[in-house]
Amino acid sequence: MSNKRNLSFMQMWNLSFGFFGVQIAYALQSANISRIFATLGADPHTLSFFWVLPPLMGMIVQPIVGAMSDKTWCRLGRRKPYLYIGSIIAVIVMALLPNSGSFNLTIKAALAFGAVMLMLLDTSINMAMQPFKMMVGDMVNEEQKTKAYSIQSLLCNAGSLVGYLFPYIFTWVGVSNIAPEGQIPASVTWSFYVGAIILILCVLYTGATVKEMNPTEYAEFHGIKPEVKEDKKEKTNIIKLLADAPKAFWQIGLVQFFCWFAFLYMWNNTTGAIAENVWGTVDAKSAAFQSAGDWTGVLFAVQAVGSILWALVLPLFRKEKVAYSVSLLLGAVGFISTYFITNQYMLFISFLLIGCAWAAMLAMPFAMLTNSLSGKAMGTYLGLFNCTICLPQIVAALVGGFLFKTFGGEMVTLANGAQVQSGQGVMLVIAGISLVIASLAVFAIKTKKSK
Numbered sequence: 001m002s003n004k005r006n007l008s009f010m011q012m013w014n015l016s017f018g019f020f021g022v023q024i025a026y027a028l029q030s031a032n033i034s035r036i037f038a039t040l041g042a043d044p045h046t047l048s049f050f051w052v053l054p055p056l057m058g059m060i061v062q063p064i065v066g067a068m069s070d071k072t073w074c075r076l077g078r079r080k081p082y083l084y085i086g087s088i089i090a091v092i093v094m095a096l097l098p099n100s101g102s103f104n105l106t107i108k109a110a111l112a113f114g115a116v117m118l119m120l121l122d123t124s125i126n127m128a129m130q131p132f133k134m135m136v137g138d139m140v141n142e143e144q145k146t147k148a149y150s151i152q153s154l155l156c157n158a159g160s161l162v163g164y165l166f167p168y169i170f171t172w173v174g175v176s177n178i179a180p181e182g183q184i185p186a187s188v189t190w191s192f193y194v195g196a197i198i199l200i201l202c203v204l205y206t207g208a209t210v211k212e213m214n215p216t217e218y219a220e221f222h223g224i225k226p227e228v229k230e231d232k233k234e235k236t237n238i239i240k241l242l243a244d245a246p247k248a249f250w251q252i253g254l255v256q257f258f259c260w261f262a263f264l265y266m267w268n269n270t271t272g273a274i275a276e277n278v279w280g281t282v283d284a285k286s287a288a289f290q291s292a293g294d295w296t297g298v299l300f301a302v303q304a305v306g307s308i309l310w311a312l313v314l315p316l317f318r319k320e321k322v323a324y325s326v327s328l329l330l331g332a333v334g335f336i337s338t339y340f341i342t343n344q345y346m347l348f349i350s351f352l353l354i355g356c357a358w359a360a361m362l363a364m365p366f367a368m369l370t371n372s373l374s375g376k377a378m379g380t381y382l383g384l385f386n387c388t389i390c391l392p393q394i395v396a397a398l399v400g401g402f403l404f405k406t407f408g409g410e411m412v413t414l415a416n417g418a419q420v421q422s423g424q425g426v427m428l429v430i431a432g433i434s435l436v437i438a439s440l441a442v443f444a445i446k447t448k449k450s451k
Contacts, residue, residue, distance in 0.1 A: 004141035004221060007148070014209040015139065016152035018083065019132045020159040021202030024195045025090055026125050027163025029054070030267045031300050032188055033118060035293040038284035039184055040100060040114055041107040050115060052397045054122035055264075055390035061126040062390075063238065066383025069134065077212035078138070079131035079379070086127025087203040093121040094196040098189040101182045110182065128203065130386065134379045137370040139213065139221075146315075146367040153311050153362040157304040157355075162198075164300035166191035167293070177290055185290065224376050241377055242384065248372040249381070251445040252365050253388035258438035259328065259361050260389050262335065262431035264396040266354070270338075271296045272424035278344045282412060282422050295344055299351045306355020307362070314359060321442050324364050328439035331357020335432030339425045357435055368445065403430055 007015075037050050069079050076084070100114035132152060140148040170187040171177040179185045213221060275292035276282050283289055310327065317323035334353030341347055366382075373381055407430065409423040 006144055007140060009151075012136075012140065012144070012148045012151050013155075014206060015135055015148065016132055016155050016206075017209075018087075018203040018206035019129070019152055020155040021195075021199035022087070022090075022125060022128045022132070023156045023159030024163040024166075025094060025121070025199050026129070027160040027300065027304075028094075028166065028192055028195050029118070029121060029125070031164050031297045032167065032191075032293070034268055035271055035284075035290075035296075036098065036100070036184055036188070037111065037114060038289075039179075039182070040110050041182060042111055050118065052394050053115065053119045055260075055393035055397075057119055057123045058126045058390040059387050059394070061123050062130045062386035063380065063383035065127055065130050066134065066379035066381070066386075067238070069131065070377055070379040073215050076207075077210075078218075079134045080207055080210070080212065083128055083131040083203060084207065086124045086129075086131075087200055089124035090121060090128055091196040091200050093117050093124060094192045094199075097121055098184045098192045101179075101184055107182065126386075128199075130379075130383060132206075133366060133382055135210065135212065136366075137373075137378045137382060138218065142371050145370055146363065149363045149367045150311055150314070153359060154308060156362055157307040157311070157359070161301045161304040161308075163191075163195060164297040164304065166195060166297070168295075168297050168301075171294055177294065178287060181285065187294070222376070222378075238380070238384065241380060245381065245384075246372040247446060248368060249385065251441075252368055253385070255324075255328075255438050255441045255445065256361075256365060256388035257392040258434045258441065259357070259392075261392040261396045262331075262434040262438070263358075263361075264393040265400070265427040265431040266335070268397070268400065269424040269427040270299065273338065273428055274299070274344070274347065276422060277338075277342050277425055278347075299347055302348050303351040303355040303358060306352035307359040308355075309352075310356040310359040311363065314363070320364065320368070321445065324360050325439040325442040327356045327360035328435045328442065331355075332432040332435035332439065335428045335435065338428045400427065403427070 033050065033054075042050065065082050069082055072078050072081060074081065097114065097117040100117060101110050103110070103113070105113060136145065136148045136152060167177075167185075167187045170190050175190055176186045219225065271289075271293050272282065274295060275289045278295075279288040279292045281288040281292070314323050314327070317326075330353045334350040334355075334357070337350045337353070338347060341350060365385075369381070369385055370378070404424070404427060408426045412422045
């Protein structure tokens with residue numbers, strides 16, 4: 001195997017810079033989807049089912065992008081063509097989604113249109129997001145991989161910070177935070193517009209500053225047999241790849257399951273939980289609920305700040321597993337504490353702790369996994385590994401209603417006859433318990449380079 005060159009800080013920065021723009025789009029989606037569909041008039045009983053769409057599309061799209069890009073070698077690069085396609089679609093959908101209630105459609109039609117837009121948005125974000133993870137796996141050596149994924153984590157959290165704060169900032173400068181019934185407030189709509197512009201500019205920057213390896217360079221860098229174009233018989237067999245996957249793939253996947261199970265409930269229930277606990281309302285059409293929606297963005301931004309700060313602490317741990325486990329335990333404390341806090345500013349502490357878990361989740365699983373893989377089928381494995389992110393979110397969304405009712409949530413009827421959820425804070429407690437389980441599962445991980 002040839003000596004693997006080191007990349008400069010700027011090269012690793014350029015490699016992931018487009019992730020900043022992609023994450024703004026993802027943050028806007030995460031923080032505002034429940035708010036958008038509640039505002040459009042979604043039945044509270046079915047609100048969690050809208051959250052099945054994003055991870056479901058991720059499970060479908062990312063393995064396909066990984067497998068296809070493993071076999072793609074063209075003038076634009078290996079991973080970059082998928083990055084460009086995904087970004088262009090995302091920009092278009094980001095202009096349409098917040099206008100779901102502005103086309104004079106019935107409530108059902110508006111919800112259906114919004115659901116289709118959400119599906120397309122998550123498909124395109126997944127298509128744009130995955131190439132960044134793959135390019136780090138492709139182009140960074142084992143010694144620098146943790147640093148490279150940490151830089152990606154930093155940019156990811158910086159993008160989240162911007163995306164989460166956008167609606168709050170637009171409201172602060174005077175853009176309306178209320179709208180006619182069934183329509184999305186302008187503060188949210190303009191957040192999506194500006195986020196789309198930043199997304200495409202960041203992706204173009206990475207495209208212009210990063211040159212991917214050609215097949216010969218790639219094979220030499222990873223110490224594998226060069227792929228021969230004329231060999232038509234070799235096809236990607238996903239079943240065989242899963243059977244041959246290193247044990248770390250499954251062990252890290254188990255930790256991932258409980259982590260992402262928890263965060264689905266954060267995205268789905270934070271607005272409702274703090275609206276009730278802090279603002280004293282469960283009415284999605286009230287100004288107080290919309291204020292809680294804006295504050296959710298602020299709290300998610302605090303989480304991003306916590307994640308950025310904790311990412312600087314993680315390298316100080318001598319053992320990876322200890323760092324990973326402690327991070328998840330801190331996140332668990334953050335989730336559970338939200339149930340007992342009624343002051344909006346005290347929630348900053350909770351979400352700073354949640355940010356510790358998020359920092360570890362963004363960097364450590366991918367560094368551990370890619371160091372356990374050979375360069376062959378890197379993209380396919382990373383695409384399949386994304387199922388350990390998506391599947392738990394689907395499971396969480398499907399069982400959310402059952403857990404909500406079982407552990408103390410209830411439906412209440414407002415004066416206007418509408419039914420709404422009360423007690424969504426219990427879902428954040430369940431999220432905390434899930435992270436405790438994840439922190440224990442960390443110690444089962446055993447990383448070993450595959451042949």
